[in-house]
Amino acid sequence: MLRFALTLALIMPISVAIADVTGKPRVIDGDTVEIAGERIRLNGIDTPEANQSCLDDTGKRWRCGREATHALSTIVGDQAITCKGDERDKYKRLIAVCFAGGKYVGEWKDGLLHGQGTLTFGPLRYQSPN
Secondary structure, three states: OHHHHHHHHHHHHHHHHOEEEEEOOEEEEOOEEEEOOEEEEEOOOOOOOOOOOEEOOOOOEEOHHHHHHHHHHHHHOOOOEEEEEEEEOOOOOEEEEEEEOOEEOOOOHHHOEEOOOEEEEOOEEEEOOO
């Protein structure tokens, strides 16, 4: 019995890190969702935080975080998504790629996201500091 308990204790941390999570997400911000209590960071995507504001090229402040959150909410809609990941970030969120209706959620529509963390809305632009 002790041997079984020790084996289980060694395996548990590994199984917690590797996950396939499916369900209807709650969008936290433009790059984070939550499914059944599991926070998931979309791999390879960096958007402003939900309450973050940004400056456009003329110095005018705009709600880039709200726009990013709304964009992800629009893409996901009411459908369930499946997220697959095997790592966690420093906030213990699962880092995963997610699919909605068989389509990769990271393929943002209308040029909203361009690979290196640049979020654009018409003439407005958010560039990730990384």
